[in-house]
Amino acid sequence: MMKLREVLPMFHYFDSAATTPVCPEAAQAALEAMTRGWGNPSSVYAFGREAARVLAGWRADVAGALGCEPGELVFTSCGTESDNWAIRSALAMNRRAGRHVITTAIEHAAVLEPCRALEREGYEVTYLQPDRRGVIAPEQLEQALRPDTALVTMMLVNNELGTILPVKEAAQAIRRSGSGALLHCDAVQGFLKIPFTPRELGVDLLSVSGHKIRAPKGIGALYIRKGLKLPPLILGGGQEGGLRSGTEATAQIAAFAAAARVGTERREEHFQTLSRLRARAEEQLLREVPGLKVLTDGGAPHILPVTMPGYKSEVVVRYLGDRGVYLSSGSACHRGRPSHVFAALKLPKAELDGVLRISFSPDNTDEDLDALVQGLAGARRELFSTLS
Numbered sequence: 001m002m003k004l005r006e007v008l009p010m011f012h013y014f015d016s017a018a019t020t021p022v023c024p025e026a027a028q029a030a031l032e033a034m035t036r037g038w039g040n041p042s043s044v045y046a047f048g049r050e051a052a053r054v055l056a057g058w059r060a061d062v063a064g065a066l067g068c069e070p071g072e073l074v075f076t077s078c079g080t081e082s083d084n085w086a087i088r089s090a091l092a093m094n095r096r097a098g099r100h101v102i103t104t105a106i107e108h109a110a111v112l113e114p115c116r117a118l119e120r121e122g123y124e125v126t127y128l129q130p131d132r133r134g135v136i137a138p139e140q141l142e143q144a145l146r147p148d149t150a151l152v153t154m155m156l157v158n159n160e161l162g163t164i165l166p167v168k169e170a171a172q173a174i175r176r177s178g179s180g181a182l183l184h185c186d187a188v189q190g191f192l193k194i195p196f197t198p199r200e201l202g203v204d205l206l207s208v209s210g211h212k213i214r215a216p217k218g219i220g221a222l223y224i225r226k227g228l229k230l231p232p233l234i235l236g237g238g239q240e241g242g243l244r245s246g247t248e249a250t251a252q253i254a255a256f257a258a259a260a261r262v263g264t265e266r267r268e269e270h271f272q273t274l275s276r277l278r279a280r281a282e283e284q285l286l287r288e289v290p291g292l293k294v295l296t297d298g299g300a301p302h303i304l305p306v307t308m309p310g311y312k313s314e315v316v317v318r319y320l321g322d323r324g325v326y327l328s329s330g331s332a333c334h335r336g337r338p339s340h341v342f343a344a345l346k347l348p349k350a351e352l353d354g355v356l357r358i359s360f361s362p363d364n365t366d367e368d369l370d371a372l373v374q375g376l377a378g379a380r381r382e383l384f385s386t387l388s
Contacts, residue, residue, distance in 0.1 A: 011324040012368040016212075017159050017189060017303055017359035018328060022255065023214040029258035030216065033251040041248055042237060055248060058257035062221060065260035066208065067197030074222050074240045075253055076233075079188040079209030080110035082222040083153075085233045085244075086184045086205040087114045090151050091123075092231050097180040098148025104128045104136050104165065105344045106158050111186055112340070115153070128154075132345055133296040134161040134305075138169035145173065149181040156190035156201070160341040160357050161305050162298030164194065171202025182228075188212055188220075192263040192270070193300055198223045205230075210252065215259035219252035270362040274301035277360045277369065284373045289380050293351065295342075304358040305342075308376070309350040310385035316356060316376070319383060325375040328357050 013021075022030075039051035056070065063070040076082045091101070103115050105127040115125045128140045141152065152174065154165050167185050174181050184205040190196060191208040198206045203225070210219040224230050224243075236245030263270070278301055285292050285306065295305040308316060313329035320327060329339070342355045358372070 011326055012364075012371040014325065014327040014358045014360065014364070014368070014372060016361040017357060019211050019217065020214045020361060021363070022216050023259055023262055025262050026215045026255035026259040030251040030255040033254035037250070037254075041250065042239065051250065055250060055253065058253050061257035062253075062260045065192065065264045066206075066221075066223060067199070068223050069226060071241070072198075072223055072226050074224060074243050075248065075256075076220045076222055076244065077218055077249070078220040079108075079186065079207050079212075080220075081233075082207035082209070082220050083108070083110040083184075083186050084114050086207060086222055087111065087118075087151065087153055089230045089233065090182045090184060090205060091118070093229065094150045094180065094182050097150040098146070099123045100146050100149045101125045102128065102141065102144050102149060102152045102154075102181075104130070104154055106130055106134065106136075106161070106163075106341045107153070107155055108159055108186055108188070111153055111155070130163075130344055132347075134158060134163040134298070134341070134345060135296075136163075136165050138166040138173060141166070141170045142173040142177070145177050145179050145181070147179075149179055151184065152181050153184040153186070155186040155188075156196065157187070157194060157300045157303075158298075158341065159189045160303070160339060161296050162189075162300040162303030163296060164190075164299035167201045167203065175202070189300065189303070192260070192267060193274070193302055194271075198225070204228055210256040210259065213259050213263050215256040216252055219249060219256045221256075266362070271301055273362045274360050277364050278302070278304050280366075281358060281360075281369055281372065284369065285376060288373050289376045291380065292376065295345070295347075295351075295355070302360045304360070306356050306358065307347070307351045308354040308356065308380065309348070311354045311379065311383055313354050313356055315383060316354070316379045319379045320372075320375045323371075323375050323378070325371050327359070327372075329355060 039047040041052035041055045060070045063073045119125050126144045128136050130136050154167050156167050171183050182204045185203045186207050188209045192213050206223040208221050211217040232243045234245045239245050293307050317329050
C-alpha cells in the first residue's frame, strides 16, 4: 500500500486546526485494541469483562485530560455529533424555559447549522457579532439574555481566528440573571491547547474531538454535567450509560485516550512550542512579506490568521501547495466557500479575499517556518494582484 509520504515526500504542514497526524502512541493503542483487546465490552464472559474494564480506564484518561469525572463523559463519533446532540437535547429537556437560543456569528458550522434548522422550526436565535478583532464582549451576552432563553451555545476558541470567547463570563451572566438557560461550549479547538476545565468554565455541556489532538478521525466526546438528565441520542442496547447505544468504537477510544495522555503529560511543553512558533512566524512574515497583515492576536497559541490584501486566498493556497506548504483559507468545512467567520469581521473586500489561516502543531520545525515564509514571499512576488 502506498503511503502518503511516498506520494508527497516533502511537505510542510500548517493546517493543524483542520486535522492532525495520529501520534505513534495513539496508533499503537488502536492497533492493540484491534488485535488483542477486541472483545465486546457488553459481553458478560471474561473477554468482554476485560474489554469493559479497559474501556473504563480509557474513559478515565480522557476525563482526566479534560478535568471532569469519568461518569460525566460520553464518547461520540466526532465534535460535530457532540455539538448537534448537545444543542438538540438541551432544548428538548429545557423546553419549558422557552424557545430562544443565543450563539455567536463565528461558531463552527456544527453549531450554526443546527441553529439555522431550529429557526426553521420556530425557534428564535440571537447571533452575537464580533468586533473587527473577532472578539465577543461578555456584555453582549448579558444584554441578549431573555426570560425565554433556553440555551446559550458559545465556542471556547474560534477555529479560524484563534480568539478565546468569554464562556466563563457567559456562565456568570446566566447565573446573575437568574436565567434557566443551559450553557453548551464547543471546546474542540481549546482542548489541550489552553487551560480550562468544564467546571471552571461553568458549562453544562462541552464538546471535544479526537482528531484535533493527534487521535484518529471518528472519535469525540460530550461532557454532560453531573446531575443533568440529558435525553438519549441513540436508543438500543444501553451503552454509554443508556445515552448513546451501540457497540463502543474501542480502537478509536483507545487511541483518543492515548493521545489525551500524551497531550496532558506534554501540555506545557506543547504550549511553549506553539507560542514560540506563532510568535516567530508572525515576526518573520511581517518582515519578509510586504503588505501582509495579522488579523488578530487571538489568544490561542496554535492559530495565526493573516491576510494578503489583493491576492486571492485560494490562489495563494494552491501556489503554496504546489511547493509543499499546506495551509488553508479558513475552516476545512467551508469547502472553498467564503468563510462566515472572516466575513463577520466586516473586513474590506481586498482583505477578506486574501485571508489565510496558519495553524501550528508541536511537530512543526524552524525548517517548516522557513518554507512557509519563503512560500508566502514568493507568492507575493510572483502572483498577480487582483487589486480587489
